[in-house]
Amino acid sequence: MRRSGRKIVNGKSSIVDAGGFTLVELLVVVGVLALLMGVLVPALGQARRAGRSLVSSGRQKQVVLAANLYSTDHDGAYPESVATALGLARTWRWQEPRKIKACQPRADGYRASMAAYLRHYLPNPATLVCPSSPRPYPYLEDLWRDGDAWDNPDTAFLDDSVAGSYCFFWNYVGHLTERERPFRGPQTSEGRPGCSTLLISDYFGFNHWRSPEAFGSCEQLPKAQVTTSTPEAVDYWFSRPAGEPDKACVQVTLRAGFVDGHVETYCPAETTVLEVAETLDGTKPAFSGAGLGAGQFFIPAGGTGSRR
Template sequence: MNQQTAYSGPPCFRRLKGFTLIELLVVLAIIGLLAALLFPVFARAREAARGLSCLSNEKQIGTALLLYLQDYDETYPMSRLPDATHPLSGCMAPSPLWNPSDQLEGSSINWKREIAPYIKNLQVFDCPSNAYAWYQGGFNGTMGDESNWAYPRSQWLPASYAYNGAFFHEAVPPCWYGEPRVRPRYLAEISAPAQLLWVIESRYNYPDLGNWFLTLTAPDGRGGLGAFQSHNGAINFLFADGHAKRLKLAATCMQHLWTDVYPDPEDSCKNVSQIPPEYR
């Protein structure tokens, strides 16, 4: 009877095949390429979501402003109001072709402070996309809103939203219309509220931004960024009838949204071709 002879040599191992260095580098290159393609998409999607949050803020601000308008006989809150050290005045600009100016600049009271009682949560004044909401600069080097110098830190406001200064700046009547003193604007002065900008997304701490800011850069001069906060190249605007929507900055000039039937002697929209790259 034959018996099989047992194999007494070295044990046999199954050969395992791994990645070569070239294959690993190819995989890493593909992952890097996919990341480069997808990260901008994710960033745009995140910014779009933040833009919706900022648009919601504007709508809530609009509701508060409309309530104020009802309570004060269709009178809009002034961009800035007088306080103990900032009296009412006439126009302080050297020429009617310059930006409107008065002695209320730097006042502790502005339109945001006026409508605060109508707003449950003051966080609506903070746009999550705005890296300059607490930037220290602007008038008197204040951090956040221009008026914060007069209040304890618990009552500070961020700087994310501003009036349309080309219409609602309190010095427009004396500077551009020849009236003796600053004053608020009235609903009766507006013929088409759905076509007039009211509140704008801002990177500056001033309570209003006029169209003279169209070509200016962000407060720190960062290249490519402008004075208005944008979301994927478009800006949220609140209109004088209370509706809000996103628009390209150039469209506000093409559609003549900065003023109503009143003249705009500065006509800053003539420089719209020079707006920062962010808005193009």
């Protein structure tokens, strides 16, 4: 508050300013600060999102480069997908494309861990994680270092699988529900008829067993919650729609990397539905629903490959 006092000048008393400020001035300053905060806070949030977007694009480019370097050293062939699981009688089946380690290799000569294929080309495992993911996976470095031999100390199982925050599509087979045909990921860097050119994408899906009847993504969704932690997967964001689920209404920017090395952004309206395949050739989708299964994966519509 501004204070004043009296001073005798030439025998007369007068009021002089003793410094400080008035209540009106204080309210003006508070109002200006509130206005600045209203402008700066959203701008800082946008800057953080832009920064994470650049980091994510850079990480996806590094994964694409690693896969292409592997291809160069292996007569043009990409690594085998580790998104598999053994069933009865030692048969195997597909799992969700986020897998970076399977419980066991699907057959002799195959590896259970992505690290066994790509560690030499991708030494930093943090590259495999979307920077917008809500929580880091605590054993990522151990998993990447130990490869097939890694054992999760938080479980009693001898073999452990882990799902990451990106989807990996090289040598992966799924089912394109809306197009009623198989999805075949890239097999070679030179391309093959009927194969997609999509190597990696952000996870964006619906009705995963960890978040039933909800949209999920490694990118933060509006009004999102975080999945309950599990030893077998990286956590992600999920948001349940108020009415009928419509992916086109979800406000999120997604990224995907392709065989030619470029990474592009896309929105939910520009995606098509991929489901885990029940059959090895991708002609039939696996059961999903009622809190079971991996649900739907929304992938860039332009990266699905031809019918051939």
